[in-house]
Amino acid sequence: MRNRRRGKVLEAAIFRGVWRELAETGYVNFSIERVAARAGTSKPVIYRRWPTRARLVYAALRANRSVLSSKAPDTGTVRGDLLVILRHISEMVDELSPEVIFGLIAELLHERDSSERDSSERDLPERDSSLFAEVQEHNAKIMTEILTRGVQRGEIVAERLTPRLVALPFDLVRYQLIVLQQPLSAQDTEEIVDRIFLPLVRAD
Amino acid sequence: MRNRRRGKVLEAAIFRGVWRELAETGYVNFSIERVAARAGTSKPVIYRRWPTRARLVYAALRANRSVLSSKAPDTGTVRGDLLVILRHISEMVDELSPEVIFGLIAELLHERDSSERDSSERDLPERDSSLFAEVQEHNAKIMTEILTRGVQRGEIVAERLTPRLVALPFDLVRYQLIVLQQPLSAQDTEEIVDRIFLPLVRAD
DNA sequence: TCTAATAAGATACTATTCGTATCCTATTGA
DNA sequence: TCAATAGGATACGAATAGTATCTTATTAGA
Structure with a gap:
């Protein structure tokens, strides 16, 4: 696959995915798998950065x-x-x-x-x-x-x-x-x- | 199986299970399956009464x-x-x-x-x-x-x-x-x- | 410019839990 | 006594978690 994102660009895309997931699904049924899909990436990429759902959302909020x-x-x-x-x-x-x-x-x-x-x-x-x-x-x-x-x-x-x-x-x-x-x-x-x-x- | 509980007696046992599950597991990882096990009953018995985790816990709190x-x-x-x-x-x-x-x-x-x-x-x-x-x-x-x-x-x-x-x-x-x-x-x-x-x- | 290290992304896998369906039978009450 | 009710066991398909493995694009540095 070409055009592979990394670093800040990738994180920004993930955070956008988090916001959309929060808006559409809310927190209770929030799924990391779906965030990965929304961001056009895969679960391991997210898990390498944040160990849990809460930490991911927390990071997204801080970034905003x-x-x-x-x-x-x-x-x-x-x-x-x-x-x-x-x-x-x-x-x-x-x-x-x-x-x-x-x-x-x-x-x-x-x-x-x-x-x-x-x-x-x-x-x-x-x-x-x-x-x-x-x-x-x-x-x-x-x-x-x-x-x-x-x-x-x-x-x-x-x-x-x-x-x-x-x-x-x-x-x-x-x-x-x-x-x-x-x-x-x-x-x-x-x-x-x-x-x-x-x-x-x-x-x- | 003999000595099959029903009605209030059974519900009380389920509620006790809920309290123990809350105390030991907390809410985030609260599992209906484990509550059933704790109460010595099975999932369908719980689902016949309360449709969701939240309603079950809510009922247990109200009972207390x-x-x-x-x-x-x-x-x-x-x-x-x-x-x-x-x-x-x-x-x-x-x-x-x-x-x-x-x-x-x-x-x-x-x-x-x-x-x-x-x-x-x-x-x-x-x-x-x-x-x-x-x-x-x-x-x-x-x-x-x-x-x-x-x-x-x-x-x-x-x-x-x-x-x-x-x-x-x-x-x-x-x-x-x-x-x-x-x-x-x-x-x-x-x-x-x-x-x-x-x-x-x-x-x- | 070439190369080696880094990290993205795809995929697969196990484990857990959910919520439901099915079936059997103890218990109740008419 | 017997029919209706409801407890309990079991099994299931689906979703997700979290991890492991592998390939390869990208980057940094020699």
Whole structure:
């Protein structure tokens, strides 16, 4: 066969196959065999790179940087910044169906659990370096940026910002989107910002 | 073969098999074949009752009423009641590993999605009658009881109790236990109650 | 430019599990 | 007592996992 792909080109084709498989089949019945077929390659090529379904999907998600790419907005008020960034998170979660999110997390947890049982050190993503934790850390950084400006402007009382409170708006958004699987309306974000978060940290 | 079980006795044996399979294998590699073996029966017996893995596990969880059994405490203060009930929730979630929770949810979601695609009406648990929603509803009822007493005692301002705020303490606990997969310390529950919830609804 | 190392891709194989079909018979209740 | 019901054993075809083997295109380096 001529025109044999390798390296990044090949991986990109495989990742495209993963996305199509996720979109059409979902995660529960996700098949590596079909991904290979979609990418026009064969199973061993995939298994040489990623040992399991979960690791393959995980790699594909990481390669899709849009899951992690977002910047801290600067609208001039904490309230405005929060509304923008919460909306943005909602859009990012929409990229994946809840079924894929839950399925992937379940399988990553399963791998972690069984590797613990084996007490062997495969290079699985640790809890702390998981995609989820990464996204969370990224969001925390943005939040810090927003709140720091808020403190400087005198909108926010720095002493009230415990770690849990800093995480609160994002946690509530993620809870609604992931656990409750309900879309996030503008009213929802406003309620979270105006009725819960700001009253707890506002200077007044 | 003599001593052939049927009805409730047989189902109870199957459910015991399910629990052992979940404990030893987890959800991702959960096998109906092994459950049948554990219960000393055979696959068709299980398939005659439950069409899928997810439905079987779902039924076993529902049969284990401890997941749903809890009463509203009455310690005399909203604060005391909340600390008790949040602790209780933490213990209930501990009955299941995150892997099982995520795996089951993923598969129930998958069934819902594909039955939508078929547009055929199998009697799957609707989003609104899912075990999760049921637990949530049960918790909401307890919360209402606690808060009603609080309002009567004048501790709480009824007008501030939006649905989102009423759900807030439980949401935060569940978020930490399920999504973050972190244990819930006494300090955590106190922080949620004293630093977040009560300041938003307290009369003072 | 030639050559040796590397890795893609095709294929085949074993093992496992699924979900279903078939058959036999213990148990139940009319 | 007997017919209906349902448990249990067994076997099956299909799908997929994960691995092994082999051929050959491609690459890097001498």
